[in-house]
Amino acid sequence: MAKIKMKKKSTSTDMTAMCDVAFLLLTFFILTATAKVPEALPVDTPSSTVQSKLPDSDLAIITVGKGKVFFDIKGRETRKKTLEGMGAKYGLTFTEDEQNKFALMDDFGVPITGLKSIIEMKAADRTKANQGGIPIDSLDNQLKDWLLISRRATIDLSGGTKELQIAIKGDAKEEYPRIKKIMDILQDQKINSFNLVTGMRGKDF
Amino acid sequence: MAELNTGDGGGGKNGGKVRSKKQSSKVDLTAMVDLAFLLITFFMLTTSLSKPQSMDLSLPDKNPDETKKDETKVDENRTMTVMLKADNKMTYYMGLLEAPKVGPKDIAYGKDGIRRELLKQKQNVLAYSAAKGNPGKGIIVIIKPTKKSNYRNLVDILDEMAITGVDTYAIVPEFTPEETKLAEKN
Numbered sequence: 001m002a003k004i005k006m007k008k009k010s011t012s013t014d015m016t017a018m019c020d021v022a023f024l025l026l027t028f029f030i031l032t033a034t035a036k037v038p039e040a041l042p043v044d045t046p047s048s049t050v051q052s053k054l055p056d057s058d059l060a061i062i063t064v065g066k067g068k069v070f071f072d073i074k075g076r077e078t079r080k081k082t083l084e085g086m087g088a089k090y091g092l093t094f095t096e097d098e099q100n101k102f103a104l105m106d107d108f109g110v111p112i113t114g115l116k117s118i119i120e121m122k123a124a125d126r127t128k129a130n131q132g133g134i135p136i137d138s139l140d141n142q143l144k145d146w147l148l149i150s151r152r153a154t155i156d157l158s159g160g161t162k163e164l165q166i167a168i169k170g171d172a173k174e175e176y177p178r179i180k181k182i183m184d185i186l187q188d189q190k191i192n193s194f195n196l197v198t199g200m201r202g203k204d205f
Numbered sequence: 206m207a208e209l210n211t212g213d214g215g216g217g218k219n220g221g222k223v224r225s226k227k228q229s230s231k232v233d234l235t236a237m238v239d240l241a242f243l244l245i246t247f248f249m250l251t252t253s254l255s256k257p258q259s260m261d262l263s264l265p266d267k268n269p270d271e272t273k274k275d276e277t278k279v280d281e282n283r284t285m286t287v288m289l290k291a292d293n294k295m296t297y298y299m300g301l302l303e304a305p306k307v308g309p310k311d312i313a314y315g316k317d318g319i320r321r322e323l324l325k326q327k328q329n330v331l332a333y334s335a336a337k338g339n340p341g342k343g344i345i346v347i348i349k350p351t352k353k354s355n356y357r358n359l360v361d362i363l364d365e366m367a368i369t370g371v372d373t374y375a376i377v378p379e380f381t382p383e384e385t386k387l388a389e390k391n
Binding site: 012015016018019022023025026029030032033045046047048049050051052053054064167169170171172173174175176177179180183187188190192193194195196197198199200203204 | 233234244263316358361368
């Protein structure tokens with residue numbers, strides 16, 4: 001009787017296609033990932049169990065920590081328009097180059113008069129610049145103007161369809177009166193609904 | 206796995222002719238794929254996890270017009286007042302401070318402290334409302350953050366509201382003299 005010979009199969013598979021796919025995906029993820037820029041005012045946010053993600057655009061973040069207030073707007077066009085508006089309000093002119101630079105930078109915490117020097121700095125120097133915070137006193141409330149003008153800018157740019165969302169990113173150790181003050185500034189402009197930026201944690205604490 | 210069988214085609218027989226070895230053109234890609242997938246996982250997770258989380262907070266409209274101030278009367282049996290004090294401490298009581306139903310008692314944050322109490326009182330209030338003939342009216346929590354409390358305390362207590370499902374709460378940073386006394390007592 002003829003013996004049926006089993007064909008000896010090779011155990012190695014062709015990995016080329018798999019490798020191609022893997023690297024394609026890898027390239028995609030690397031390119032879409034945004035590099036994390038060190039914040040000008042690092043804060044330790046408290047954590048909560050509520051998980052809703054913040055939007056990427058049309059968002060203003062007010063950072064409160066160490067007694068200082070910093071401000072950040074997401075979205076380049078909104079930033080440019082806001083800077084233009086703020087310049088007009090405070091009698092300052094920002095060149096095209098300065099506007100473009102401002103559109104690309106992150107949060108800042110200087111009075112409007114000191115903004116030009118911050119714009120001129122390199123990204124790495126901005127974090128070291130020891131920015132003193134945006135004035136929020138009742139006499140010189142620049143945060144109020146930043147908010148008002150950036151909200152207007154968002155509405156103008158979107159043709160009235162979108163509203164600027166406000167998020168407060170507070171340091172866990174910041175005392176309540178200061179947070180209350182920011183909330184009061186927001187409520188004075190009839191912003192009664194906003195987000196609090198928090199970290200993540202489980203329910204079991 | 207790797208095709209490394211470089212056929213030694215009897216090179217010795219051919220009278221000293223040096224033959225270059227026939228190399229297999231296949232390379233083992235396993236390690237490379239491993240690495241690639243590891244990096245993919247890393248980038249996938251970091252891009253989605255680096256987005257900040259947030260908590261929604263809606264405050265009632267500030268009424269600058271004093272004459273329009275609405276005088277909503279609430280049943281004091283349904284209210285629970287939570288005072289956030291200095292050094293991460295907290296005091297709570299049910300009902301009015303002059304005649305509290307429960308407390309005032311110091312309580313800790315977390316699942317064994319305020320959360321258990323909130324859930325218990327929530328049940329009590331629901332039972333009370335049902336007995337009075339208007340079921341569904343739940344507990345009302347009044348959060349009173351003192352000047353010495355910090356932002357973490359506020360977020361923690363708001364988080365407890367979200368966990369325990371208490372949806373009627375108010376942040377009232379106004380204190381009567383008696384309340385101030387209670388808040389300063391340790």
